[in-house]
Amino acid sequence: MKLPTVRGGSGPRFVRHTGTAAALLLADLECGVIGTPVAGIQASVDPLPFATLRVLPDGSRDPDFVLNRRPYRAASILVTGENFGAGTGAEHAARVLASAGIRVVFAPGFGAGFEAAAAAAGLLAATLPADSVEELGEWSVVHAGQEMTVDLETERVERAGCEPVAICVHPRVRYKLRFGLTELDEILEHSAETMAFRQADRDRRPWLYGSGGRVPGGG
Numbered sequence: 313m314k315l316p317t318v319r320g321g322s323g324p325r326f327v328r329h330t331g332t333a334a335a336l337l338l339a340d341l342e343c344g345v346i347g348t349p350v351a352g353i354q355a356s357v358d359p360l361p362f363a364t365l366r367v368l369p370d371g372s373r374d375p376d377f378v379l380n381r382r383p384y385r386a387a388s389i390l391v392t393g394e395n396f397g398a399g400t401g402a403e404h405a406a407r408v409l410a411s412a413g414i415r416v417v418f419a420p421g422f423g424a425g426f427e428a429a430a431a432a433a434g435l436l437a438a439t440l441p442a443d444s445v446e447e448l449g450e451w452s453v454v455h456a457g458q459e460m461t462v463d464l465e466t467e468r469v470e471r472a473g474c475e476p477v478a479i480c481v482h483p484r485v486r487y488k489l490r491f492g493l494t495e496l497d498e499i500l501e502h503s504a505e506t507m508a509f510r511q512a513d514r515d516r517r518p519w520l521y522g523s524g525g526r527v528p529g530g531g
Contacts, residue, residue: 324434326489329415330461331388334378335364337448339393343405343423346397359408383456389416391449393443397426406433415461418469418479420445431485436464436478448477464490 341362348364360366368379373380379387390409396419397405409417410433417435428450430437440448448460451471461470464486468476481489503523514521 318325324410325491326415326434326436326464328463328503329388329436329464330459331415332384332386332457332459333389333391333448333452333479334384334387335391335531336378337356337391337393337446337449340395340398341392342399343397343401343426344399346405347401347408359411360481361408361412361414384452386413388413389418389462391418391452392444393445394420396422397437398423402426402429403432406430406435406437409433418445418448426481427485431488434489436462436481436489437485438462438481440477440479492510 345364346361347359362377362379366374366380368374375381378384396417402423402425406429409430415435417430417437419437419441421439422430422437427437448469451460455471458472462479463470464481466476467479467481467486469479470476471488
């Protein structure tokens with residue numbers, strides 16, 4: 313996939329991140345579960361991911377929920393199950409995770425649209441084989457509180473004393489995160505190239521464009 317060189321966009325960037333990981337190995341976690349607020353618990357200025365799972369009926373935090381436990385309260389890397397971010401509301405779910413300090417989500421697969429929504433929020437959603445997800449999840453339990461590093465340049469996960477784990481990121485998503493490109497940045501980045509193509513096509517096949525001057529907007 314050929315991509316142009318840019319100076320950088322206006323969105324959040326992701327190149328390399330070091331942090332602690334928490335394992336939430338549940339499949340089919342829907343966007344509504346990831347980002348749904350609980351009355352009196354989650355305000356828009358203080359998002360609480362998975363509020364309906366981590367808050368008990370009496371309003372207290374469930375001590376058994378992984379992100380409520382002391383080694384993982386500040387976790388910025390989430391290791392989770394298949395089809396993470398399923399259903400509608402991917403943009404909101406990704407923003408809630410990012411606002412709460414989550415920078416990376418590892419899963420065997422993601423719901424439709426979640427990877428793009430995550431990238432727009434500066435959050436890396438990286439696909440891993442199921443056995444790698446399980447291995448990283450187990451490592452995060454055995455080595456609770458220890459950090460790992462996720463490098464988007466080399467596309468791998470690094471841990472002290474362990475072999476690197478390769479991650480799979482779509483080239484366009486990787487490119488957008490590295491340079492902080494928003495959807496508008498992408499459009500503007502390719503606008504000159506698009507206009508040049510249209511004008512060249514008009515010069516070759518003017519009969520398709522009717523009478524008149526150059527391609528609109530082409531100068």
